[in-house]
Amino acid sequence: xxxxxxxxxxxxxxxxxxxxxxxxxxxxxxxxxxxxxxxxxxxxxxxxxxxxxxxxxxxxxxxxxxxxxxxxxxxxxxxxxxxxxxxxxxxxxxxxxxxxxxxxxxxxxxxxxxxxxxxxxxxxxxxxx
Numbered sequence: 001x002x003x004x005x006x007x008x009x010x011x012x013x014x015x016x017x018x019x020x021x022x023x024x025x026x027x028x029x030x031x032x033x034x035x036x037x038x039x040x041x042x043x044x045x046x047x048x049x050x051x052x053x054x055x056x057x058x059x060x061x062x063x064x065x066x067x068x069x070x071x072x073x074x075x076x077x078x079x080x081x082x083x084x085x086x087x088x089x090x091x092x093x094x095x096x097x098x099x100x101x102x103x104x105x106x107x108x109x110x111x112x113x114x115x116x117x118x119x120x121x122x123x124x125x126x127x128x129x
Contacts, residue, residue: 010038036076040117040124072126075113077104079121097121 013034017027079085079100086093104123108115116124 010034072128075123075125075127077123077125082121
């Protein structure tokens with residue numbers, strides 16, 4: 001399952017999940033990853049997928065900034081309890097979110113990441129593996 005997910009082979013990953021008898025926590029975790037990959041796929045560079053799905057992964061004819069061998073690590077972040085915090089203290093959360101976003105972007109730049117998308121307080125980031 002992990003191999004299929006890491007290669008963005010979502011159809012195979014889902015087929016395996018539907019036939020595997022995994023513990024509920026592991027099944028749920030894999031299904032969450034699958035759902036996130038399906039949801040965010042439109043926001044990832046097409047070149048990343050061309051490289052991932054090429055027969056020769058070391059072929060360099062498709063350039064993806066910062067991703068030399070076609071392998072990437074995706075990171076999804078989310079501030080836990082942010083909805084309740086927004087409701088309880090909107091001004092504080094607004095300032096906190098600015099700090100959070102600045103820190104995230106600094107870390108992404110420091111470690112050579114690529115900010116794929118943000119939604120509210122959530123980030124999707126890609127790093128070369």
